[in-house]
Amino acid sequence: MKKTLITLCTVAAVATIHSCKMKTADSAVSGDAASKVYVAPGKYDEFYNFVSGGFSGNVTVYGLPSGRLLKTIPVFSVFPENGYGYSEETKAMLNTTNGKVDWDDQHHLELSQTNGKHDGRWLFANANNTPRVARIDLTNFRTQEILQIPNSAGNHSSPFCTENTEYIVAGTRFSVPMGDADVPISSFKKNFKSTASFISVDKNTGRMKIAFQIVLPGMNLDLSHAGKGPSHDWFFFSCYNTEQAYTMLEVNASQKDKDFIVAVNWKKAEEYAKSGKGHTLPASYAHNTFDENTQKASTVMEKDVLVLDPKDCPDMVYMIPCPKSPHGADVDPTGEYIVGSGKLAALIPVFSFDKIQAAIKNKTFEGDFYGIPVIKYEAALHGEVKKPGLGPLHTEFDGKGNAYTSMFLSSEVVKWRISDLQVLDRAPTYYSVGHIMIPGGDTREPYGKYLVAYNKITKDRYLPTGPELCQSAQLYDITGDKMQLLLDFPTTGEPHYGQGLPASMIKDKQVKFFDINKNHNEFVSMGEKNTKVVRNGNRVDVYMTAIRSHLTPDNIEGVFVGDDVYFHVTNLEQDWDIPHGFAVKNSSSVDLLIMPGETQTIKFTPVKQGIYPFYCTDFCSALHQEMSGYLRVSAKGANVPLKFGSGVTAPETAAK
Amino acid sequence: MKKLTNPGKISIIAVIVLLVSLWFFPMWRIDLRAPQYPGGLSMKIWINDVKGDVDIINGLNHYIGMSTIHKKDFPEFVFLPTTMMVFMILGLVVLVLNRKIGYYLWTGVFTFIAIFSFYDFYKWEYNYGHNLDPAAPIKVPGMSYQPPLFGYKKLLNFEVLSQPDVAGWCYICAGVILVSAVIYEWKKSVTK
Numbered sequence: 001m002k003k004t005l006i007t008l009c010t011v012a013a014v015a016t017i018h019s020c021k022m023k024t025a026d027s028a029v030s031g032d033a034a035s036k037v038y039v040a041p042g043k044y045d046e047f048y049n050f051v052s053g054g055f056s057g058n059v060t061v062y063g064l065p066s067g068r069l070l071k072t073i074p075v076f077s078v079f080p081e082n083g084y085g086y087s088e089e090t091k092a093m094l095n096t097t098n099g100k101v102d103w104d105d106q107h108h109l110e111l112s113q114t115n116g117k118h119d120g121r122w123l124f125a126n127a128n129n130t131p132r133v134a135r136i137d138l139t140n141f142r143t144q145e146i147l148q149i150p151n152s153a154g155n156h157s158s159p160f161c162t163e164n165t166e167y168i169v170a171g172t173r174f175s176v177p178m179g180d181a182d183v184p185i186s187s188f189k190k191n192f193k194s195t196a197s198f199i200s201v202d203k204n205t206g207r208m209k210i211a212f213q214i215v216l217p218g219m220n221l222d223l224s225h226a227g228k229g230p231s232h233d234w235f236f237f238s239c240y241n242t243e244q245a246y247t248m249l250e251v252n253a254s255q256k257d258k259d260f261i262v263a264v265n266w267k268k269a270e271e272y273a274k275s276g277k278g279h280t281l282p283a284s285y286a287h288n289t290f291d292e293n294t295q296k297a298s299t300v301m302e303k304d305v306l307v308l309d310p311k312d313c314p315d316m317v318y319m320i321p322c323p324k325s326p327h328g329a330d331v332d333p334t335g336e337y338i339v340g341s342g343k344l345a346a347l348i349p350v351f352s353f354d355k356i357q358a359a360i361k362n363k364t365f366e367g368d369f370y371g372i373p374v375i376k377y378e379a380a381l382h383g384e385v386k387k388p389g390l391g392p393l394h395t396e397f398d399g400k401g402n403a404y405t406s407m408f409l410s411s412e413v414v415k416w417r418i419s420d421l422q423v424l425d426r427a428p429t430y431y432s433v434g435h436i437m438i439p440g441g442d443t444r445e446p447y448g449k450y451l452v453a454y455n456k457i458t459k460d461r462y463l464p465t466g467p468e469l470c471q472s473a474q475l476y477d478i479t480g481d482k483m484q485l486l487l488d489f490p491t492t493g494e495p496h497y498g499q500g501l502p503a504s505m506i507k508d509k510q511v512k513f514f515d516i517n518k519n520h521n522e523f524v525s526m527g528e529k530n531t532k533v534v535r536n537g538n539r540v541d542v543y544m545t546a547i548r549s550h551l552t553p554d555n556i557e558g559v560f561v562g563d564d565v566y567f568h569v570t571n572l573e574q575d576w577d578i579p580h581g582f583a584v585k586n587s588s589s590v591d592l593l594i595m596p597g598e599t600q601t602i603k604f605t606p607v608k609q610g611i612y613p614f615y616c617t618d619f620c621s622a623l624h625q626e627m628s629g630y631l632r633v634s635a636k637g638a639n640v641p642l643k644f645g646s647g648v649t650a651p652e653t654a655a656k
Numbered sequence: 657m658k659k660l661t662n663p664g665k666i667s668i669i670a671v672i673v674l675l676v677s678l679w680f681f682p683m684w685r686i687d688l689r690a691p692q693y694p695g696g697l698s699m700k701i702w703i704n705d706v707k708g709d710v711d712i713i714n715g716l717n718h719y720i721g722m723s724t725i726h727k728k729d730f731p732e733f734v735f736l737p738t739t740m741m742v743f744m745i746l747g748l749v750v751l752v753l754n755r756k757i758g759y760y761l762w763t764g765v766f767t768f769i770a771i772f773s774f775y776d777f778y779k780w781e782y783n784y785g786h787n788l789d790p791a792a793p794i795k796v797p798g799m800s801y802q803p804p805l806f807g808y809k810k811l812l813n814f815e816v817l818s819q820p821d822v823a824g825w826c827y828i829c830a831g832v833i834l835v836s837a838v839i840y841e842w843k844k845s846v847t848k
Contacts, residue, residue, distance in 0.1 A: 548715060549793075575712045622719060623793055
């Protein structure tokens, strides 16, 4: 009896110890989480969450707190769902100096700001691979402009903005020679440079322009954030590989104890640029804009870029030592504290803007890096967060004096107090968290209600889907002393950074349909009476209209193999949420999704003779299935006259 | 001939002022609601125009073969404003002549216009709802789509509510004032 009891006790004790040690992920949610994320049918979410689409090249939009996917905005990748990048109107959006580049790697997002707060006008997105910055309009959730960045590779520290969206930045992750120079890779130190581009944004139109580029020594710029309030004039970039390695970076770029936060006084840079201290270098880069009026994207190839060298521009750039291979460079809402996250460091250094200014004034430098003054670490330091966790990456703020840092290696979010650098709370993530986002968390006024963690790994979180799993976001309630995990939701591509703003800021500004009277597309058909088919050589232009529930014309004959047939389809509807789709059998490219009041064009080049049905692809009405027509394609040189119509039954004789 | 009382004279001004609203506000509104139109659709009938979601309603009507609504198809939009203008000028004439009999006649004209307008409106609704395109895609046996003259009706998946709008209420108010004033004037002349 006694023996049994002892055995049972031992088993119980071992079991208890075991469960304590090995906490499992499914026990992490406490009681009322469901009610906090439940958005009842017919109710709206409280926040829009814009999430970078990583290697999908898109931006996705989710509602918070529900985590429901609301929209995919195609930006840097072609998108078959709505013809973005395929239609004749949007093709030019993806033009670069390397031709049409249909894919990219979209990492970070930034909402436009006024006075350091969200103004709900534009969303900026970066493309990492073919360096580009895009602007998305928040009234129609469409990409309006894409600007290529010259002298850059791996446009990573981008597209962060200054407090009044004066500038969007684009910093190089991979150093490369300026221009297209052909040099040995081993001449890295001599020939490779990193650049920080400052893109000015027109206050009224949002139109972007590279105002100037600051050329920096060859190293890897990683992330950045603008100063605010007292540090308004400054921009902070993190960098790594100050070892200047160009092979086996894993080891060779992880040798130094400290890399740098690069502090750039952009106001000074602006003055230098205006006073002619810069050099205009030849450069070639595409500037693509979408004209709402003509509904067409066009490309202008820019010819040069203004470059500022810190050597010629004293007091413009300073280096602040930061342990060790810093990733995030995040500025708190007061603008006083700059948090560097050494991804290989076991602590988080927090710098003080006041102290940096004092050090500059007193020249408390410990030397220079290619002529750029390096401020003494201790002189710039507010303090270090000790033992925060492993692999600090990114920090966001709640506006109540607290900072939240993502820990990649220890897979957790750590909350700490900025004033005394004490760790207050930690919450596990599932798994390997990258960026975190608090709506408004990088502005002067965070909304401070939720925190979203964007995770890299999701094994065991959702139903398995073969070897390829979705990525994931996790939502935490941060209103209390302790962070509370509320929800997991799957995301597209690999989400990097996100932005969030209250739905009320933009929901009532949404365009519901385009006014057809303002449709100045050169191929518009203003009403069914104006539809036609025009042949010019081997080019055939079909001016077509779509309205519930027919296409006009719906019978077209006299088209030959090898013709370039352009279908210009105008959606005549003037009602919210009534798009029409358009696809042709065996279409060589894609379909269209045409919004009410809009015209879109798809090019079709038939390679075989035959009858090609075309139809509406978006279930638009009770008679959607009937919304179709036929294109007759005859052999080249056949004697078939051009004929088109709708609602007219052809005379029997014409039928052969 | 008996002269108008002071309240009678004031009522003429009031009626004219109320009728001026016809040029500034819609007379009548027909609201439609269906599951796929959560915000509802609304057609507003003015003295000289039809506004609101007419294009959308026209788009929907083609399924059941109803004719589309266009401003140019309504001669009413020319003769109704003219009639009302003449009626208001007649009011001023009555005021100047200052005779009870004039007032009674004026009210009579009003009543005639009101009844005729309602009859005309009903007739339009009847034709609109019954004269369907025989080639319409959707045919529901025994179904017509005549909107209610006044009040609520369910038409297929649509709930339809027909009621006066701002100027319509002003018009009704004018009618009430006219009738009340006639009674008042009549009583005054009998007691004197």
